[in-house]
Amino acid sequence: MKNENTLLSVEGLSVSTGRFPLVHDVNFAMARGERIGLIGESGSGKSVTSTALMSLLPDGLQATGTVKLAGHEANFVDASDAVMRKIRGRDMAMVFQEPLTALNPLMRAGAQVAEIMLQHQMVPSRRAAKAKAIEMLASVKLPDPAEAAMAYPHQLSGGQRQRVMLAMALANDPSLLLCDEPTTALDVTVQRQVLDLVLESVVQRGTGLLFITHDLAVVANMCTRVLVMNNGKVVEQGATEEIFTRPQHPYTRGLLAASDLEATDHDGRLFTVASAAAYVPWTVAETEAHAAAAEETPVEPAAPQQDAEIQPVIKITDLSRTYKRGRTSLFGKPTEVHALQKANFTVLPGERLGVVGESGSGKSTLLRILAGLDQPTSGSAVVAGNEVAGAPESQLVQLRQELQIVFQDPMGSLNPRMKVLDIVTEPLLVPGRTENAAKRRKMAEEMLEAVGLGAETLERYPHQFSGGQRQRISIARALICRPRVLVADEPVSALDVSVRAQVLNLLADLVDAYQLTLVFVSHDLAVVRYLCDKVVVMQSGIIVEAGDTESVYTNPQHPYTAKLVASSMNLHAEVLAKAGTA
Template identity: 50%
Template sequence: MTDGTATAAHQSSSDLVLNISGLRVSSGDKEIIHGIDITVRAGERLGLIGESGSGKSLTCLAAMGLLPQGLTATGSIELPSAGIDVLHADDQQMRTLRGSTMSMVFQEPMTALNPLMKVGRQVGEVVSIHRPKASGAEIGTRVDDMLTSVGLADVKRVSDSYPFQLSGGQRQRVMLAMAMINSPGLLLADEPTTALDVTVQKQVTELMSEQVRSSGSSLLFITHDLGVVAGLCNSVAIMRHGRIIERGALEEVFAHPRHPYTKALLAASKLEKDEHSNRLVTLADLERREHDDGMHGQEGQPAEGAVDERLHGDSPAVIVEGPEPAAMAPHDVLPEEPHGTLVFNRYESSLAHPHEEAIQVSELVKSYKTRSLGSTRTFKAVNGISFDVHKGEKFGIVGESGCGKSTTLRMLSALDRATSGSIKIFGTEIVEQSARGNAWVHQKVQVVFQDPMGSLDPRMRIWQIVSEPLGKTPRKERLARAERILESVGLDAASAQRYPHQFSGGQRQRIAIARALITKPQVLIADEAVSALDVSVRAQVLNLLADLSESHAFTLVFVSHDLHVVRNQCDVVAVMRKGEIVECGPSEEIYKNPLHPYTKTLLEAMPNIGAEGE
């Protein structure tokens, strides 16, 4: 080896912040991670990408020395700056390292923050542990400065608050402040933005980027969201089934992916559609395509139940000022000073039933009363919205948490009562009716919720869960109908005898859809039904909903904070903000030509790796 080569090798090894070599993690005799190698260098921002179950979170926990009991790790996880191998360090050594040499931001701050301790004290505790000689005044100043640097306004109020008194975005900022307050050389972040709205997500990732830059730290960012990685990291590693299958500079891997799985992930993230079937491309589709790459001239047949191309209704909505409506153009946007009642999506539908409305909402209001310091205030979660949903239409509602979209859905499905206004389901008024009087609504309108584990009883078998809405139907018929509907959503009949915990997230969402469809509803409401799913599973569930809307002929009301998903799934989209609809129209028109500033803000905040059509 020449002197120059030796010097280069020394520099190459001396800038290592984290060196994972031959890491294997096992649970008993079952190996979960299969001898992976990962390096993070000074100033590097490495995105570790993979689906649920790929092993990425276990890799992160192993690096922090936080593997759960029952799991064993072999290989080495070296922190060169501390001269320590994490896998051979004792508890005292790891307590010294965590929070100073390395820190971690977890996915759900409510489980990572102490609910009984005020925020300021929790952040200050990280300083006092590693700087025991620091005075209370010094710690307080440091805490205030750090909370300010992560963009928290009214620092005194935040410091004196408990975690439950803060929003999700604020709690994640507190976690970032705790992680960065001692300027660690390495920050590990495990899905820290998954549960956040797109605008808050953008703010948190930008703050994380700034904090890492200003502290001279390196970043290992764990996620399944390629769009977030594209805006934050400079290198990526793709993980699948406990192995690293591709690694390189972000621009190179995203522009010229080599492994079929990486290509499939990118396609699924962009919501690409197959040109023959008009269905979203899934991992299985891409891997099949790779396998058949040399077989030119053979065109695959569209899958059964493929979605036909539809003409999006391009007629505008109207402002109703009397018997004669006045048209708006180019699509519906809330005027600054509206006159009369603005009914969004009121036009002659271009779909199969041109004059029939499934849902008619007029001046809908939902108010809550809150009491504070002896005074009573009224908060309007939904503030006088009006819109129509035509039979056979796919109607999307988008907006951030707290905008009122989920409250609207609960009222549409008669799970909550409106304060005032009107809701007609196929021409029948449901507002002001008793729960008994609206019992019929649950036959015609069914809901698929965001978290299937929260809506599936863990003690019941799948066939019992799915057939529960059938009430007093004989057991034998309930089981048979449950098996048939499970098969229609892509699960075999044998799965009817299993329990929810025995299924993956995507499979549980299919079960929730089967339960909703067993009563043959005319309207299906999907409330953030794919927001928590991996990109490939998301494509499968969206394809399933599209197929079922054709085969079961239901009207779909689809709620999401993701405009990319709504664009691909819906004919019409309404944008909600602070309890009001601020813009509504054909989804393609909204996406390509947003008129309201809030819609533009939502689109700009969306993580993007080059979505289809851009």
């Protein structure tokens, strides 16, 4: 396994908690400058493996095997903390998923970058460390690096914080960089910028990269080799193009199938890991042909709705919302934030509307107004015959029956102290409804059956379910009072690709079965393209583009829409690009 060019050698790495194995017999070698993607779903062992490589396993976990880095004799599995402290941050470094929790909130950004150089005595003085820290912040393309160096983490955006983390990781020019889902929480354009920056940095420095993610398109873009993990084992490994076009293991095929939102089974539903046997990965030739066909046959804009008799379920007219921020000084004036500016659109019965845009674009403000949780500053919002603007709380009871929301984080939106029966039936406990306890239980059983959960789940608590199951419970709760409008706020962004496919299939089935009007908010353009027939694109509180989904995606008219589409990663396109540079 080893040769002179080997940077990292992993042999027989296993991790367990007592008698229960978490990672079993992991073997691979990384060459100097090689970029390896470690992929798999939640619970597959990716993060446990990465922390074992850094000798950062929490108490209660035991590791066996051999992990060695070029230039060091120590086996990281049983090396002392004193030995590892000299290696971590100098010869190997890590970029974590959530920079706000990884950065010290009480230290300025520049001081944190300088600290890691001073810790390993890589600079002669504090003054030199301060100057080098600003250079590093400039190298990761932070605007005005000297000013950024003086900022605290909470004063920076998510993308800027992740750049500070990258500057810290690269400050001592390590030979190995580990990235654990570093862009999961970022907007699509910021994600693309950070990924490009990581790739550029490791290629320029000849740094080895181990990139951990569940996003296969990102791996296709970043990595030359792939390791696929399932249930704590590496089930397949090889060159990226080979694995993604000719997978040998059923689980790898399942991951590819669930990630491919352009592929459906004979019933028109997305593939999952369980249903992927019939999935045939695209070859490079097919990907090229598909791209060429898309260029030759541009999508014509959909014809406008001709039937004037159909009344819209949602009608937004000149809708604006302005917030006032507090004074920044004793005599200063409060500043205004224009969260929504003269938004106009309609949604007809049964339509599926996608709302896309980055953080701060106004999506959440729009949803809050639609749900009657906020009042517009001006304009009109009529939802299922109910005018939200100016309506007192007592008049919004009917709206809450007609419109229900599925939130992004089901664990955060489900009461951990309530059983599933109480959670699902809670929307029925409003004035005017007449169901008794037996009727409510029967309705809950029927609703859980509709979302693929059995009646036996009624007496359990949210923590006893997986993330995908919790989201199904959220959907059951939203639909039990038979609303006309379902609002889904990033409902699959926190889910693994296979669970994402299951939930998207479920939403599509339920929207058709219950004749719902769907408003689907997401930063994942591929998901919106699959699920929605119309889309509105928001930027800084303004709807910059709206129309038929396919037309907007294939022929965007606004520069911001074009930027979003260009930044969104497509698995087929990335595999094709990888083949072209091979």
